[in-house]
Amino acid sequence: MTSPSPDICPHCDQPQDPARTDDHIRTAHADIPPCTATLDNANTDGPLACILRAGHPSRYRGPGNWHISALGPAGRTVWSNAADGATPHRDGTPDGQP
Numbered sequence: 001m002t003s004p005s006p007d008i009c010p011h012c013d014q015p016q017d018p019a020r021t022d023d024h025i026r027t028a029h030a031d032i033p034p035c036t037a038t039l040d041n042a043n044t045d046g047p048l049a050c051i052l053r054a055g056h057p058s059r060y061r062g063p064g065n066w067h068i069s070a071l072g073p074a075g076r077t078v079w080s081n082a083a084d085g086a087t088p089h090r091d092g093t094p095d096g097q098p
Contacts, residue, residue: 010057022051022070029053037067039077041085048077054089065089 006015011029032053040047050056050067058066065081065088081088 011053018071025051025053035067035089036087037065037081037089038087039067039069039079039083039085040087041083044077044085048079050089 004018007018007021008014009016009021009024009028011025011032014024016024032055035050035052035054035056037050038047048069051070052068067079067081067086067089069077069079079086
């Protein structure tokens with residue numbers, strides 16, 4: 001059995017054990033506010049939140065505003081701001097723009 005390929009943290013570019021990536025982002029980058037993007041549609045079995053931090057690069061799946069969920073039994077859900085049921089990150093500006 002081969003070990004899974006490492007995740008690369010988009011905030012510090014350091015390889016992470018996929019089982020520990022969520023904890024790494026939460027603790028090593030706790031000084032960065034969380035990304036508030038969510039996804040909630042017929043395929044998600046409830047709302048999902050992006051585990052990354054505000055201002056994260058969108059390179060997970062190429063150009064665009066992409067987000068990733070916490071690691072679950074079936075892996076991660078990856079979505080863009082254009083996905084059905086997606087709510088983009090809100091940065092706290094008075095007009096609520098992403």
